[in-house]
Amino acid sequence: MAAKTDDSGPVLPPAIESAWGLRERPPKGPRPGMSVPAIVDAAVRVADADGLAAVSMSRVAKELGAATMALYRYVGSKDELLMLMVDTGYGPSPGPPDPQDDWRAGLTRWAWAEHEVLRRRSWLLHVPISGPPITPQQLGWMEDGLRCLDGTTLGESEKMSVLLLITGYVRNEASLTSQVAEGSRAAGIEPAEMMPAYGRLVARLIDPARFPALHRVLSAGVLNQDDDPDDEFVFGLDRILDGVEALIQRRAG
Amino acid sequence: MAAKTDDSGPVLPPAIESAWGLRERPPKGPRPGMSVPAIVDAAVRVADADGLAAVSMSRVAKELGAATMALYRYVGSKDELLMLMVDTGYGPSPGPPDPQDDWRAGLTRWAWAEHEVLRRRSWLLHVPISGPPITPQQLGWMEDGLRCLDGTTLGESEKMSVLLLITGYVRNEASLTSQVAEGSRAAGIEPAEMMPAYGRLVARLIDPARFPALHRVLSAGVLNQDDDPDDEFVFGLDRILDGVEALIQRRAG
DNA sequence: CCCTTCTGCGTATGACGTACGCTGTTATGC
DNA sequence: GCATAACAGCGTACGTCATACGCAGAAGGG
Structure with a gap:
């Protein structure tokens, strides 16, 4: 009926x-x-410097030497700007996996690439995500992740689920570590003292009879040792990849 | 020096x-x-009815027939109120695991309990979490999760990591499904039509030569079938538990 | 009975997103 | 060359929000 090719x-x-x-x-x-792009870059600069909370339309406009309302000729709303900020904040995807890497090595690299981005730009974690990815670079990340699973016995739907599982894990882990960092800055404590202080606080609050397992964990000094946060990341990632490996081998055998 | 017993x-x-x-x-x-508690209950009622965005200090006060500023005699800030809302929003923990359940069955029940809560109160996912849990019921959930791993060969630190892994997964999965639901409501589309529409959109945007793996996934109709969202949840949870099982057996063997 | 300490809350401030409409600029149709 | 339509920049205004501040009245302690 309509002459437009775009109907969907x-x-x-x-x-x-x-x-x-x-x-x-x-x-x-x-x-x-x-x-x-100039507006989005300015917004990303503000977020990099002062966090996502500092990104207001007027602040971004000031960064560009323009008036607040001038931005609305380019972006429809602040939410739209945020979506574009996520796209350029993530940056280009890490590229397709090395041909000599197996799926596990490839996905490990893929997960570390996102981990690295989220460590450098923790404000990405605070952007309320409002839907599945539709921006070019975001889909590029997805493409590169899918390619890691290319030679496997998994179905297409399973590949997608695995990627969702991993990217969710990476985001979650990054959230936790960035919360510790922000919390320590807010409380004026050394980052290394944050978890021990939390452990002491919980130990003071709980009744060991009501919370025996928790009390045992605290007594073991789990929160006192400040191990490399990367070790925690690797632990969870390896658990997930072990689980994927079990599925792949079941499909194969 | 100080006579106070509380020094930490x-x-x-x-x-x-x-x-x-x-x-x-x-x-x-x-x-x-x-x-x-009355204030927190009122705030939870507002969130249940109209979402977290509707929770303003004035709206909560109106719910109670009080003036806005009266609330500040009870809570120090809105963030504090949010923290308390999360505590009562989650509600009491599901209780310790059934003695005849093994760790896997126990953690599965534990994960489903959180899944259930987050499905009923998706606003919990939108509360910006600002630190590790310190409220009574939150720590109750943690206690119950830890007890599931009581008989295992895992170290205390590993138990904690496993719980973090699972709760992170549950939250993440709930986020995705709730985004689909909210997105479909915002766009005025049937929830079942949401992912297919997304698939058509992405298929229109991408160049199959640049995004071959993604194109293959879309061609397979992965997003067209509207399978039970619980299946997706079970898939990821089973992957993670498989990974944990692999670790437990390695520790044992 | 006064004085301290608390509650309830009215007022005011500053920040925010953005709707609306005016002014001036640019390229096209005549 | 000139009128005109489409668009860029942006000043003003509005509604919403969290919350600092201070005052009036209530309740118990000395």
């Missing part, structure tokens, strides 16, 4: 469409003085 | 202390007309 469902916000290279500049009117 | 580090907010039953009512002054 959900409407993509204009700024996201331009991130995909669709959408040409309208022929009339004054030339734009800014650009969506 | 981080100061607990007053409202949290009263949640632990410490802190008696001051002898002087007018009798309080409200109570912390």
